[in-house]
Amino acid sequence: MSQAEGQQHPIKIYLWIWLLLFVLSTFSYLVDYYHLQGYLRWSLIIVFMLLKAGFIVAIFMHMAWERLALKFAILLPPLCLLILIGFMAVEGDYTFFTRGAAFLH
C-alpha cells in the first residue's frame, strides 16, 4: 500500500470542510431566497455547486491524496459528458424552434 493503513488525516480537516459545505449551501439557498435572476443567479449557482462538489471529492472522498493514475482514471472520463450536454442543448434548442414554427403556421 502507498499509505501505512488507508487514508489517515486529522479529524480537524473534516470538520472544516463540513463547516465550509454548510456555508456554501447557505449561500446557494440565499441565491434563491433573494430572487437573484439571470446570469448572476446561474453563475453563482454553478460556482457554489462546483466548489461543494470539489471539496466533497477531494477531501471527503480522499481524491486529493490518491495517486495521479487513479485521479486520471476516474476524473477524466466524465469530461465526455460535456459533449453529451452540448449536443443535447443544441437538440433542445432546435426542438423548441421547430415547435414554435409549427405553432405559427
Place this chain on the structure above:
Amino acid sequence: MAHDAAADAALSPLQQVAGDFSADKNAFSVPWGKAMMWIFLLSDTFIFTCFLTSYMNVRMSTTTPWPFPSEVFALHMFGQDIPLILIAIMTFVLITSSGTMAMAVNYGYRRHKRNTVLLMVATAALGATFVSMQAFEWTKLIMEGARPWENPWGAPQFGSAFFMITGFHGLHVSAGVIYLLVVANRVRKGFYDKRGSYEMVEIAGLYWHFVDLVWVFIFAFFYLW
C-alpha cells in the same frame, strides 16, 4: 507495493502515471475493492448525468412555461410561505451525514470501534431522515396533483423529470442506509479486526459521499435553476 518510494518520488507526476499503467504490477495502488467502488461510482455519474441532461433537454424544448421550483417547493410555516425550505433542510441533513461518515472512516482506521459504529449509525439515521423528508415532499406534490405526465403548475415534463431524478437519488440513499448498517454491524462484531483492515468502511464512505455529491448537482440544477 514493491516499487521503491524514493525512486518514485523522483519521477515527474506524468512519469508516475506512465509507470503505474505500464509496469508489471497493479495499476492502482489502492485495495481492489476501493478501485472497483470508484469505477462503479464513475458509471453512476454517467447515469445521473444522463437524467440531468434529459431534464435539461425537455426543459429547453418545452413551449409551455416551466413551473417555478421556488414556489412549487415552498412550505407554509410560521404564517408565511418559505421558498424551498424543505429542500434546504434536506441538503443540510445530507451534508451533515457526509461529515459524520468522513469521521467514521477516520475512526475506523484508528481502530476506534465504538466511535466508528456510532458515527456510521448516525450517518444511516440522517440518511433515513432525508428519505422520510423526501417521502413527505412526494406525498405533498402528489396530493397537489403532480403526476409524471401532468401537473397544475406548467410544463408536464416537470413531473417526469422530478419523479425520475429525485426517485433514483432517493433509491440510492435508501440502499446506502442499508449498506451502512450492514457494514456498521460488521465493525461492531469485529469482522474487520479479524480481516486486519478497515478499508471496507472507507469504501462504504465513498458510496455515501457520492450520494451527497449527486444531491449537490440535483439541488443546483433542479431546485435552484
